[in-house]
Amino acid sequence: MVYTVKTYNNINQVGLRELGNGFQIDGDQKENPDAYIIRSENLHGVDFPDNLKVIARAGAGTNNIPIDVATDHGIVVFNTPGANANAVKEAVIASTLLSARDYLGANKWVNTLTGDDVPSQVEAGKKQFAGTEIAGKTLGVIGLGAIGARIANDAVRLGMNVIGYDPYVSVETAWGLNRAIIRATEIQEIFKNSDYITIHVPLTPETKETFNREAFDLMGKDVTIINFARGELVDNKALFDAIETGVVKRYITDFGTEELLNKDKIIVLPHVGGSTEEAELNCAIMASQTIRRFLETGEIINSVNFPNVKQVLTTPFRITLVNHNVPNIVARISTRVSDAGINISNIINRSKNDHAYTLIDLDESDEEKVKALAAGFESSEHIIKVRIIKK
Structure with a gap:
C-alpha cells in the first residue's frame, strides 16, 4: 500500500526520506492525503479531507493546529518534542x-x-x-x-x-x-x-x-x-x-x-529559536518516523491528542479504531468481533479525555471477513475512524 503525504513550509527533504518507499510526497498538490507534515502552517479554519488520518508538526508547539477539531474527526496529531531542544x-x-x-x-x-x-x-x-x-x-x-x-x-x-x-x-x-x-x-x-x-x-x-x-x-x-x-x-x-x-x-x-x-x-527575534539546519533535519526525521510507524502499524508515539499505544503486530490483520470514551465500548467491540466469527489475538484500548484508541489484532487470514468486520465498525455508534492494517 502507498500512503500519500502533503507537506507544508519546506520540510527538510533529507528528513522526509525516513518515510520510505511506501510513501508518496505530493506537496500541495494532493487534495485528499493520508497525512500532513507541517511546521508553522495555520490549520485553524481549514476543512480536513475525509481521508486524513494524521497530522505531524515538525516542532514542539501545536497552537497552529485545531486539536479539538482534529480529534473529533479521528485525526491523530503528533509533535516532535526534543527535536529542536x-x-x-x-x-x-x-x-x-x-x-x-x-x-x-x-x-x-x-x-x-x-x-x-x-x-x-x-x-x-x-x-x-x-x-x-x-x-x-x-x-x-x-x-x-x-x-x-x-x-x-x-x-x-x-x-x-x-x-x-x-x-x-x-x-x-x-x-x-x-x-x-x-x-x-x-x-x-x-x-x-x-x-x-x-x-x-x-x-x-x-x-x-x-x-x-x-x-x-x-x-x-x-x-x-x-x-x-x-x-x-x-x-x-x-x-x-x-x-x-x-x-x-x-x-x-x-x-x-x-x-x-x-x-x-x-x-x-523573528521566530528563529529552533531554526537551525540540525533542528529542522531532526524535526523532519522524527515527524516522518512517527507518521510511518502510525500508518504502517497503527502504533502511536508522541501524540498530543491520543495516548501512546504500542503493540507488536504478529497476526495477519489489525484493525484500529478511534472511538468515543464511553462505558462498555471495549465489550461491545469484542462482541462484534466474536459475532463475526473471528478470534482476537490481542486487544489494547487507551483513552484520553472523551476519546480513545483501540488496536485489535485478529487471528484471521480471510481478508473479506476482516473488511466486513471493519464495515460494521464504521456504521457503529461511537466509532469515529476505522483502519485495516495488513501485516
Whole structure:
C-alpha cells in the first residue's frame, strides 16, 4: 500500500526520506492525503479531507493546529518534542549573554563612529557597554521539559545559580537535572529570586499571561525576561509598565508583534529559536518516523491528542479504531468481533479525555471477513475512524 503525504513550509527533504518507499510526497498538490507534515502552517479554519488520518508538526508547539477539531474527526496529531531542544537552548543562552553585555547596542554604537581617531573614540565610549557577567547570577527556569532542562543544566555549568519550577516534571527528566538546581515549589519563588527568567511551557488558558502585573510586582529590579515559548505568555501592557519602572531590564522574545517593535530594552527575534539546519533535519526525521510507524502499524508515539499505544503486530490483520470514551465500548467491540466469527489475538484500548484508541489484532487470514468486520465498525455508534492494517 502507498500512503500519500502533503507537506507544508519546506520540510527538510533529507528528513522526509525516513518515510520510505511506501510513501508518496505530493506537496500541495494532493487534495485528499493520508497525512500532513507541517511546521508553522495555520490549520485553524481549514476543512480536513475525509481521508486524513494524521497530522505531524515538525516542532514542539501545536497552537497552529485545531486539536479539538482534529480529534473529533479521528485525526491523530503528533509533535516532535526534543527535536529542536538544543537549538532553542543555545538561543536562550545566547540571549542571556546578549542581555548581560548589550553586544547588539555596542555594535550599533561603534558603527556610528567615523574619523582617524576611531580607536580613541572606542576607548572613550566603551564604558557604557561594560555590562555584567552571568556567573553568580540567578536564572529562573519555568518548565523543565526537553528545552528547560538543558538550559538549566548548561546554566549551572556557566556558573549561574539556577531555580527550576515545573509541577509536572517527569521522573526521567528529574534524574537528568544537575543536583545544584534548586527546585521551586511555587512559581512565585522564580519571580522573587531571579535575575534572569526563561519560560518553556505550552500556551494554555492556565499559562496565558504568566508574566502579568502580579508577577512583575514580585520581582526586584533589573530582571531580564526571555521568552522563546509563546508570545501570549506575557501581558505586554504589564511588561511595558515593568520596563518603565525599572523592574524589567530587558525583554527578549522570539515572537514579534507590532507593539513590541522598535522599543528600548526589548529585543524581538523573528521566530528563529529552533531554526537551525540540525533542528529542522531532526524535526523532519522524527515527524516522518512517527507518521510511518502510525500508518504502517497503527502504533502511536508522541501524540498530543491520543495516548501512546504500542503493540507488536504478529497476526495477519489489525484493525484500529478511534472511538468515543464511553462505558462498555471495549465489550461491545469484542462482541462484534466474536459475532463475526473471528478470534482476537490481542486487544489494547487507551483513552484520553472523551476519546480513545483501540488496536485489535485478529487471528484471521480471510481478508473479506476482516473488511466486513471493519464495515460494521464504521456504521457503529461511537466509532469515529476505522483502519485495516495488513501485516
